[in-house]
Amino acid sequence: MSEVKSKYLVDERGYFGKFGGAYIPEMLYPNVEELKNAYLEIMNSDAFQKDFQKLLKDYVGRPTPLYFAGRLSEQYGAKIYLKREDLCHTGAHKVNNTIGQILLAQALGKKRIIAETGAGQHGVATATVCALMGLECTVYMGEIDMARQKPNVERMKILGAEVRPATSGSKTLKDATNEAMRHWINHPQDTHYIIGSVVGPHPYPDLVARFQSVISEEIKWQLKEHEGQENPDYVIACVGGGSNAAGAFYHYLDDEAVKLVAVEAAGLGNETGKSAATTALGREGVLHGSRSILMQTDDGQVVEPYSISAGLDYPGIGPFHAHLFDTGRAKFVGATDEEAMISGVQLSKLEGIIPAVESAHALAALDKVELKETDIVVVNLSGRGDKDLETYIKWGKY
Numbered sequence: 001m002s003e004v005k006s007k008y009l010v011d012e013r014g015y016f017g018k019f020g021g022a023y024i025p026e027m028l029y030p031n032v033e034e035l036k037n038a039y040l041e042i043m044n045s046d047a048f049q050k051d052f053q054k055l056l057k058d059y060v061g062r063p064t065p066l067y068f069a070g071r072l073s074e075q076y077g078a079k080i081y082l083k084r085e086d087l088c089h090t091g092a093h094k095v096n097n098t099i100g101q102i103l104l105a106q107a108l109g110k111k112r113i114i115a116e117t118g119a120g121q122h123g124v125a126t127a128t129v130c131a132l133m134g135l136e137c138t139v140y141m142g143e144i145d146m147a148r149q150k151p152n153v154e155r156m157k158i159l160g161a162e163v164r165p166a167t168s169g170s171k172t173l174k175d176a177t178n179e180a181m182r183h184w185i186n187h188p189q190d191t192h193y194i195i196g197s198v199v200g201p202h203p204y205p206d207l208v209a210r211f212q213s214v215i216s217e218e219i220k221w222q223l224k225e226h227e228g229q230e231n232p233d234y235v236i237a238c239v240g241g242g243s244n245a246a247g248a249f250y251h252y253l254d255d256e257a258v259k260l261v262a263v264e265a266a267g268l269g270n271e272t273g274k275s276a277a278t279t280a281l282g283r284e285g286v287l288h289g290s291r292s293i294l295m296q297t298d299d300g301q302v303v304e305p306y307s308i309s310a311g312l313d314y315p316g317i318g319p320f321h322a323h324l325f326d327t328g329r330a331k332f333v334g335a336t337d338e339e340a341m342i343s344g345v346q347l348s349k350l351e352g353i354i355p356a357v358e359s360a361h362a363l364a365a366l367d368k369v370e371l372k373e374t375d376i377v378v379v380n381l382s383g384r385g386d387k388d389l390e391t392y393i394k395w396g397k398y
């Protein structure tokens, strides 16, 4: 992992510009402090890097290809490459982070892993690496989400994890997060909490971004092989909490000529109230332990987001992206359910790749940037569409 110093990355105080920090109950200080004081030294050690790189290669299947999408390129009149995170083991980028964090947990001497999950994708990625390492795994999940995402609940159980229902409040992700926090407070010594995106209190956004930064590290040398240059004109990625986008943007942050496009889920349209487009609808506040931008009512209650895609159905964005939005370094666009589904089917028919509905939002942004014939565009294809077959069938227009 090459060391990057950038005004767009975290500072010594744990802030990305004015966003980030660690807004946590006092009871959690010891856990978060331990992690904060140890993570960089561990992650930068030769022993850690050796294990991490080996697992990324042999277990995850990295490097993932950078694929020139010829027929899609013809359609848009630009050179379009797809970074194939859909080909990672478990079918999405999330495993890059869970592999990193399980090794971190081991280095810290932790014996148990907890995680929270909304749609179940992060829970599955966590259960996967716990099986790999033989660590006990407890995943908190809202009772309503468990009913909605049954296959992922069963996947986690097959992998040996215990799935604990969160039965308070709205019985969704927010409540699962609260339960996981409570568990962590009660088991500070032996437990590591694996957060699944660039969200949560410092140091999580930074450490997750670092683990995912392998995506842009690879894009650079792969594009050099294809095009003789490391830098594309555009990098496009979808944003739920923002981990796949953080990974795809990471090594381009200071190359201001590379335009970064972050795509949020606009659901049925921002004016309908059924959306998850945080930068369009939200304002500053504190969510999941950090200062960022989130969708909230006038008196600060978190608004339930909506998107056809479970992975983008999050009421905020991480501080990493709040800062990119605030500084204008990344352009934020929204893609509706309809636009994403059309783009997902289009990619399937043009390239023989059925994308995750999350990733289909990134593809939909190809219609929202002014492309020239000479432009080189990298779209981060965060996941594969197998998990979304029901959604495609229900939508029906293919």
Ligand SMILES: *Cc1c(COP(=O)(O)O)cnc(C)c1O
Residues within 6 Å of the ligand: 092, 093, 094, 121, 122, 196, 197, 198, 238, 239, 240, 241, 242, 243, 244, 245, 311, 312, 356, 358, 359, 382, 383, 384
């Ligand atoms: C979870 C998920 C996302 C959204 O999470 P980020 O942290 O914003 O990357 C995007 N795509 C896929 C396939 C996912 O599983």
